[in-house]
Amino acid sequence: MNKDSKAAIWAVVHEEREALARDLEALPAAQWDIGSLCPGWDIHDVLAHLSDSATTTRLGFIRGMVSAGFDFDKDNDRGVERARRAEPLETLQGFRDVARLTSTPPAALATRLVEAFVHGEDIRRPLGMRGGYPAAFVAQGLDYQVRTSTKMGGGKELAAGFKLVATDTDFECGAGPAVRGPAIALLLAVSGRAPGYEELAGPGSRDFLQRVVGEAREH
Incomplete structure (x- = not known):
């Protein structure tokens, strides 16, 4: 860098x-x-x-x-x-x-x-607050998380088997049923925090969120 x-x-x-x-x-x-x-x-x-x-x-x-x-x-x-x-x-x-x-x-x-x-x-x-995060930089954090194991604080295993697509910046990764949403919602999900169901869409969104929720319950 x-x-x-x-x-x-x-x-x-x-x-x-x-x-x-x-x-x-x-x-x-x-x-x-x-x-x-x-x-x-x-x-x-x-x-x-x-x-x-x-x-x-x-x-x-x-x-x-x-x-x-x-x-x-x-x-x-x-x-x-x-x-x-x-x-x-x-x-x-x-x-x-x-x-x-x-x-x-x-x-x-x-x-x-x-x-x-x-x-x-x-x-x-x-x-009840929301931050105004710069999506391109959120995507940088998201890219790091999906390449890093959950054992090291990342979300590689959470993202596996899905295609994650940010709707507010140029980011997509993975292969499988698509999960689309703002980069911050995707970042929260691969960091073990389930965003609202209304924040993500696509054929893989429900299964993806269920995986995230299950991971959060285990911890």
Whole structure:
């Protein structure tokens, strides 16, 4: 990936972090405890995770995983504990403070897009909000997810046997019954979050969503 491509991705990630902070600045206190789309985490937890993740370096990630016994979920939970403050608005300010960082764990830069978009929807959808995500960059995250195993946080197995087609940008992949919808809905699905049935169409959409729902129940 060349320097211009990296810069473009970081610009989108930074804008998304700042947009999410703006969306949450007037959130009533009671709504911070609403369950997110990320199993086991409420809205406050997901924001804390995003704040901690924004500061994660390659070396820091490795140290954290070693300390957690290479238990990815345990390492994430520790990160939430580090970044979550007693008051949600304090956590939000902490998130603002790190929003422009370009730290990253040892993973493809596309994971920063996946994290920003998927966790953004993890927070927004239960609150009745929707983000205005740039479809071409969502497609970059989607392309990464469909080529990455679920064991590594991707959605390759979820997408297998279907042809995924974005209706709002130039993206299609796979072979089989077609599943069509906005790139963000497809990205959520291959990241283990079932979008609404009305968001996807095509002969493969129902079977695809049933697979996603089944995977989510297992976790």
